[in-house]
Amino acid sequence: MTVEAPIAPALPYGRLIPVIVHFDDLDALGLLHNARYPLLVERAWTELWNGHGVRFDGDWHAAGDACNAVRELRISYEAPVTSPGVYAVHLWLDRLGTTGLTYGFRFCSADGTRTYAEGARVLVRLDAGTLRPTPWTDGFRAVGRELLRPTD
Template identity: 25%
Template sequence: MSAFVPMPAPATGRFIGAAHHFPLRVYFEDTDLSGLVYHANYLRYMERARSDMLRVAGIDQRATHEAGDGVYAVTDIKIRYRRPARLDDDLMVESRVTAFGAATCAIHQRVRRGEELLTDGEVSVAFLTQQGRPQRQPRPWIDIFSRLMTGEDINP
């Protein structure tokens, strides 16, 4: 009889102060013919990191969406590519809430390889009704963003 061996958990990030750090690795499917990470994949990396940041902070987007209470949508994005990433690179996506309003949130994100900055971007999102109209974010979420903006550690 063999002992039960738990499955490894998916990659997750964690907060260090107000910044969320999300690790990832570059796989072959992320690269283009030149062997560099295809530009659109940086947006995917940043999306994964933002989703993880909200989850780790205690914001349950899935439950809110399934209850019909609203969903986030990207309203604006600005990205700057500085250096390329390559196959097998270990990367870190750092995300930090830089502003928020009743229905909006702005997040600055950086993709690094070690200390080297590869990409950085500014992403704005709006909290929308099922009909696609802006609406107020849940009050507990505003409280979380406020704590993040002041640099309060929110790790459990």
């Protein structure tokens, strides 16, 4: 589902993807449950790549670059999300290797100005037949380079 977010200030790197927090995403204290943050980040990441034709439709052999697995996830919670509504996930790449990548993220307000959580995730592209690491395609790498966070 595509969500329209308020106009966000221009980001110096990466993309801001709108996400929706629903009432049932909140825990008994009325806070966004800690396990929902990675789920919402994953949905934003999936939306970003679906927009570039990278998707999983049930066939791992046809999935190409969508055939990947999480190797590592790190997240820190900065401020509580206390209500349902439209938020955003700021996504970027910190590293684009031959078979793996590290992407950074911020779970933030819809306009990108307030950070609620931030972290990084390491993905490895897999060969569907062997489940061993295999290189990203040239097309994926071209889009990935556009998402790289400047190092200076």
